[in-house]
Amino acid sequence: MIPKTCRRIVLARRPPAEPAESDFRIEEVPVPQPGPGQVLVRVIYLSLDPYMRGRMRDAASYAAPVGIGEVMTGGTVGEVVASNHTGFKVGDIVEERLGWQEYALSGGATLRKIDPSLAPISTANGVLGMPGMTAYFGLLEVGQPRPGETVVVSAASGAVGQVVGQLARIAGCRAVGIAGGAKKCAFVKDTLGLDDCLDYKATKDLSAALKAACPNGVDVYFDNVGGAVSDAVFVNLNFFARVSLCGSISQYNAATPEMGPRLLGLFVGRRVNMRGFIVSDFAAKYAPAMRQMGEWVRSGRIKYKEDIVEGLEAAPRAFIGLLRGENFGKLQVRLGPEPAAQ
Amino acid sequence: MIPKTCRRIVLARRPPAEPAESDFRIEEVPVPQPGPGQVLVRVIYLSLDPYMRGRMRDAASYAAPVGIGEVMTGGTVGEVVASNHTGFKVGDIVEERLGWQEYALSGGATLRKIDPSLAPISTANGVLGMPGMTAYFGLLEVGQPRPGETVVVSAASGAVGQVVGQLARIAGCRAVGIAGGAKKCAFVKDTLGLDDCLDYKATKDLSAALKAACPNGVDVYFDNVGGAVSDAVFVNLNFFARVSLCGSISQYNAATPEMGPRLLGLFVGRRVNMRGFIVSDFAAKYAPAMRQMGEWVRSGRIKYKEDIVEGLEAAPRAFIGLLRGENFGKLQVRLGPEPAAQ
Numbered sequence: 176m177i178p179k180t181c182r183r184i185v186l187a188r189r190p191p192a193e194p195a196e197s198d199f200r201i202e203e204v205p206v207p208q209p210g211p212g213q214v215l216v217r218v219i220y221l222s223l224d225p226y227m228r229g230r231m232r233d234a235a236s237y238a239a240p241v242g243i244g245e246v247m248t249g250g251t252v253g254e255v256v257a258s259n260h261t262g263f264k265v266g267d268i269v270e271e272r273l274g275w276q277e278y279a280l281s282g283g284a285t286l287r288k289i290d291p292s293l294a295p296i297s298t299a300n301g302v303l304g305m306p307g308m309t310a311y312f313g314l315l316e317v318g319q320p321r322p323g324e325t326v327v328v329s330a331a332s333g334a335v336g337q338v339v340g341q342l343a344r345i346a347g348c349r350a351v352g353i354a355g356g357a358k359k360c361a362f363v364k365d366t367l368g369l370d371d372c373l374d375y376k377a378t379k380d381l382s383a384a385l386k387a388a389c390p391n392g393v394d395v396y397f398d399n400v401g402g403a404v405s406d407a408v409f410v411n412l413n414f415f416a417r418v419s420l421c422g423s424i425s426q427y428n429a430a431t432p433e434m435g436p437r438l439l440g441l442f443v444g445r446r447v448n449m450r451g452f453i454v455s456d457f458a459a460k461y462a463p464a465m466r467q468m469g470e471w472v473r474s475g476r477i478k479y480k481e482d483i484v485e486g487l488e489a490a491p492r493a494f495i496g497l498l499r500g501e502n503f504g505k506l507q508v509r510l511g512p513e514p515a516a517q
Numbered sequence: 518m519i520p521k522t523c524r525r526i527v528l529a530r531r532p533p534a535e536p537a538e539s540d541f542r543i544e545e546v547p548v549p550q551p552g553p554g555q556v557l558v559r560v561i562y563l564s565l566d567p568y569m570r571g572r573m574r575d576a577a578s579y580a581a582p583v584g585i586g587e588v589m590t591g592g593t594v595g596e597v598v599a600s601n602h603t604g605f606k607v608g609d610i611v612e613e614r615l616g617w618q619e620y621a622l623s624g625g626a627t628l629r630k631i632d633p634s635l636a637p638i639s640t641a642n643g644v645l646g647m648p649g650m651t652a653y654f655g656l657l658e659v660g661q662p663r664p665g666e667t668v669v670v671s672a673a674s675g676a677v678g679q680v681v682g683q684l685a686r687i688a689g690c691r692a693v694g695i696a697g698g699a700k701k702c703a704f705v706k707d708t709l710g711l712d713d714c715l716d717y718k719a720t721k722d723l724s725a726a727l728k729a730a731c732p733n734g735v736d737v738y739f740d741n742v743g744g745a746v747s748d749a750v751f752v753n754l755n756f757f758a759r760v761s762l763c764g765s766i767s768q769y770n771a772a773t774p775e776m777g778p779r780l781l782g783l784f785v786g787r788r789v790n791m792r793g794f795i796v797s798d799f800a801a802k803y804a805p806a807m808r809q810m811g812e813w814v815r816s817g818r819i820k821y822k823e824d825i826v827e828g829l830e831a832a833p834r835a836f837i838g839l840l841r842g843e844n845f846g847k848l849q850v851r852l853g854p855e856p857a858a859q
Contacts, residue, residue, distance in 0.1 A: 440765035
């Protein structure tokens with residue numbers, strides 16, 4: 176059942192600005208044999224996330240860059256197809272950052288077993304995985320929302336943003352999203368239940384529109400995008416507002432740093448508390464958060480939307496689209512079929 | 518002994534960019550009579566501080582603007598010359614924000630009595646007043662320096678900066694200042710005892726110079742200036758660095774917001790925690806902090822430098838110079854003589 180060869184995608188060159196498909200290379204390689212203590216995983220879902228653009232740069236960051244010719248990094252959900260590890264058996268559904276490839280070895284240390292009876296297994300890459308944890312800790316611990324406050328989230332229909340907005344509602348806040356396009360905004364309001372959602376592509380004066388949508392000002396801003404959209408939020412921040420900095424996707428393809436209005440003076444007078452974070456900073460607290468998120472997902476209190484494309488070869492194109500905001504929901508690539516239900 | 522008339526300086530018009538002396542108007546007015554419960558104060562020292570530029574704008578801020586024709590706001594130290602208040606008697610030395618005028622009435626509620634035997638009375642406008650408290654809480658509470666860390670402070674010889682650098686040393690940190698000119702830098706190193714001080718006017722690549730002066734990176738940045746100087750610090754911030762935003766003097770005269778490189782993405786990866794503050798946010802904690810600062814000043818552990826100009830009429834010119842960085846130490850205007858020692 177295990178094929179002799181499989182495919183993987185490596186970084187072919189470092190794009191200076193927007194990546195092109197030619198910056199990636201698809202390779203056919205032998206399926207590796209698990210050594211002592213190792214597990215062989217057939218990847219079913221590959222997660223595509225904005226942070227991967229940072230790994231394509233040859234720059235010091237919080238994580239090492241992907242080397243030229245190395246497999247692109249990425250979270251995956253898969254099925255154990257061979258195991259020399261006592262903790263995992265053939266058929267187990269598992270999650271780990273195994274990269275853009277159809278088969279991969281794992282030593283087991285950071286391999287997480289998924290219970291497929293609790294939720295669709297793809298959610299381990301999304302609402303019940305890294306993006307869900309990002310939303311949970313970025314909003315609740317960094318943003319510190321209090322009941323009655325107003326929370327604004329950018330990229331509100333994205334993998335992280337769609338969870339942030341709903342968590343803000345659960346926390347008793349007015350929740351206002353920002354997204355690109357009428358379809359995404361309708362989803363954020365009608366399906367996710369946020370109080371409002373502004374279409375930054377169709378809104379001439381986003382700052383004025385935010386002022387109208389947030390009559391009591393903005394107490395917490397969860398920022399996924401940076402750039403001009405965030406500038407429009409900042410001028411609406413209340414005294415003692417908190418800004419949870421999760422990402423700046425609008426800037427990831429910039430060849431040179433984009434210029435924007437200087438903000439520090441505004442942050443002084445408003446006593447803004449702005450904090451950047453990486454989800455793994457909260458790794459020690461994942462377990463209870465994951466249990467809580469699981470309950471909310473199973474009870475339908477937290478909804479989610481996935482955008483799934485088919486086949487490893489589709490990954491580069493889909494990733495380029497992600498950086499343009501073309502995805503609608505948590506972007507994943509299905510590399511192969513889910514196991515038949517037992 | 519109390520004259521019939523005195524002088525005051527009012528805001529004549531709102532400067533669109535750098536203030537000119539013609540934006541202020543000096544007026545001769547009757548010395549007011551204290552009503553029931555009121556105190557008449559002869560102002561001896563008028564404090565000139567960067568925040569006053571904000572009060573000249575007709576814009577919503579954390580404090581109301583000075584109206585056209587109204588007396589400019591400002592901290593003062595003076596002598597009670599008439600009192601209908603049981604808490605104050607003639608001869609008391611007091612501190613309050615009484616504005617740019619030679620005589621002023623006070624209701625007493627926020628009038629602070631100064632003990633002239635403990636320190637020169639002008640320090641109640643400086644190291645033992647608002648600027649000292651700004652340094653104390655902005656560094657210790659907002660910046661949260663830990664022993665062994667590296668603290669960088671901009672405007673390091675200024676009213677606030679000179680205290681921040683010394684507090685950083687007391688906190689067990691490597692302290693590096695940034696100031697304009699060789700004279701200021703020598704003072705910061707030789708008199709205040711900071712580990713290093715960089716002259717931003719004479720340094721071509723400030724970011725590289727900071728990297729050399731901070732071999733372990735920057736853990737806490739106390740920012741008084743904003744602009745390009747701060748940009749050079751930001752790229753040297755360590756993971757989990759804190760930025761205490763006190764002011765952005767480089768931007769105060771800007772007619773339109775200055776543009777600068779977007780920083781949010783950098784703040785995410787480094788998990789920077791940046792927080793703006795206003796000293797009065799900590800008013801409930803002034804008393805013990807003031808006692809501690811008083812001890813350090815009296816023991817010589819904290820040194821200070823004042824830059825005193827003579828006569829109310831000198832205030833506009835001195836204030837314009839302050840915004841250009843022409844002062845050397847805490848800028849004050851002496852409006853009249855100190856009382857003879859008893």
